[in-house]
Amino acid sequence: MSFFSFGQSAEIDIVLNDAETRKKAEHKTEDGKKDNYFLFYDGETVSGKINVTLKNPGKRLEHQGIKIEFIGQIELYYDRGNHHEFVSLVKDLARPGELTQSQTFDFEFTHVEKPYESYTGQNVKLRYFLRATVSRRLNDISKEMEIVVHTLSTYPELNSSIKMEVGIEDCLHIEFEYNKSKYHLKDVIVGKIYFLLVRIKIRHMEIDIIKRETTGTGPNVYHENDTIAKYEIMDGAPVRGESIPIRLFLAGYEMTPTMRDINKKYSVRYYLNLVLIDEEERRYFKQQEITLWRKGDIMRKSMSHQAAIASQRFEGSSITLTGGSCTLTLNTFVLHCLVP
Secondary structure, eight states, X not given: OOTTSSSOOEEEEEEETTTTTSOEEEEEOTTSOXXXXXXXXXXXXXXXXXXXXXXXXXXXXXXXXEEEEEEEXXXXXXXXXXXXXXXXXXXXXXXXXXXXSOEEEEEEETTOOOOSOOEEOSSEEEEEEEEEEEOOSSOOXXXXXXXXXXXXXXXXXXXXOEEEEEEETTTEEEEEEESOSEEETTOEEEEEXXXXXXXXXXXXXXXXXXXXXXXXXXXXXXXXXXXXXXXXXXXXXXXXXXXXEEEXXXXXXOOOOOEEEEXXXXXXXXXXXXXXXXXXXXXXXXXXXXXXXXXXXXXXXXXXXXXXXXXXXXXXXXXXXXXXXXXEEOSSOOOEEEXX
């Protein structure tokens, strides 16, 4: 109804042309609930119809124009007043005038660039949506339809394994190996741990998958760690020369592809965290970053540019090994010892 309650008003409905056949994907909302949305990929055309239905037949609806927008935006929860739009497309459907009856308008956004994956995190949200608007002098009439975008990637056959040798001098010496460093979201992490020297009474060992979300820049940087999975490797004391196999299936966990510096606003990274606990409740842990990517059922030619970006090599950094009162420096990896 109009501002003065006696004029004409209308309802807007957005219908995609391929709504009956297009696949849907489950996506988490900001309140933690899950819902199904139409699924799109980079480079796909978004087309459909806008139905404007007059509420009071026989009365005219004056408007200042009718338009449809396709928007991709990032919202940082600590800065909710500012929406950072990285995609903004507009199609004018009707010039200023009046509607005397309900009307349908066709729209099409051809080969739309959708460079990032839809994401709802603890401090940030990236979303894509269609917004239809009937502009009026006093109060616009608008309707939004949210969609979900997945980014597909391919990696070259070269996917090096992760081999590490860590320890505390004269106390502990462990070698462990993962079969590769990059995994798709339904992959299996396969590895093995070798105990070369054990002079600490270890009673428990596990591998955790940790998701680290980093948002903001400069002084406004926020880090959120979330433990996605815990996998018990061993419950009991290992002996010298023993080896323990690892097989961790990723399909059962809720994860996204690795995201690095998305629009210079946020990153999402994943780590394998090896945790050892001795009989005195001291914890020894070692983190190693892994890269996660989404493998599509059918790879699209339009994804080739994304794939090239996603397959860039990620180099590790030099870190330090500490444990109790002794310190050992390794080339690229770190083991921490926390004494309560």
